[in-house]
Amino acid sequence: MLSGRSLERYATQEAKGFELYLSKVAEQKIRNHALAHMGEGKEVMGFLLGTVCRHQGREYTLVRDVATTDLDATAVSVRFDRSAFDKLFEELDSCDFKYVIVGWYHSHPSYTCFMSATDIQTQRTMFNQRYHSAIVIDPVNKEIEAFYLENDRVESRPFAVYWDEHQNPYYGRTVRARAVK
Numbered sequence: 254m255l256s257g258r259s260l261e262r263y264a265t266q267e268a269k270g271f272e273l274y275l276s277k278v279a280e281q282k283i284r285n286h287a288l289a290h291m292g293e294g295k296e297v298m299g300f301l302l303g304t305v306c307r308h309q310g311r312e313y314t315l316v317r318d319v320a321t322t323d324l325d326a327t328a329v330s331v332r333f334d335r336s337a338f339d340k341l342f343e344e345l346d347s348c349d350f351k352y353v354i355v356g357w358y359h360s361h362p363s364y365t366c367f368m369s370a371t372d373i374q375t376q377r378t379m380f381n382q383r384y385h386s387a388i389v390i391d392p393v394n395k396e397i398e399a400f401y402l403e404n405d406r407v408e409s410r411p412f413a414v415y416w417d418e419h420q421n422p423y424y425g426r427t428v429r430a431r432a433v434k
């Protein structure tokens with residue numbers, strides 16, 4: 254449920270278009286991943302796989318799926334387990350579309366969505382393209398927010414979730430008409 258302030262922001266943003274679109278599948282995977290480790294109070298993380306698009310001079314990014322592997326995590330830190338990279342590459346290989354890594358997600362179990370100094374450092378060194386986003390999810394407070402760096406300053410990036418490929422603003426070959434009875 255969006256607050257009055259968020260609804261207002263959403264309406265303004267919807268009018269001019271979003272910079273980031275998240276598929277329902279990706280959103281669900283991120284949420285389930287965070288929820289699965291919420292009980293032990295551990296952070297989770299993964300890559301955002303998607304497409305960078307341009308339409309009428311505007312650039313936007315689609316997150317169509319995510320990839321992750323075994324993690325080395327505590328309540329306040331997380332990284333890929335060093336012995337689990339094979340599994341990560343397998344997961345990336347099994348992705349059925351030509352993807353670009355458009356950012357990363359990680360969770361802050363109970364301590365709200367923001368970019369910590371470590372998160373900013375990660376963003377700066379590994380995700381320094383304009384289309385790179387950092388999605389932070391707090392499964393306890395039920396918050397999710399996307400961020401990016403603009404001249405080294407953390408900015409919030411409004412995003413929309415789309416429900417199926419038919420709504421996908423990327424008019425690729427996977428878009429097909431709904432079956433009509």
Ligand SMILES: [Zn+2]
Nearest residue numbers: 359361369372
């Ligand atoms: Zn963080």
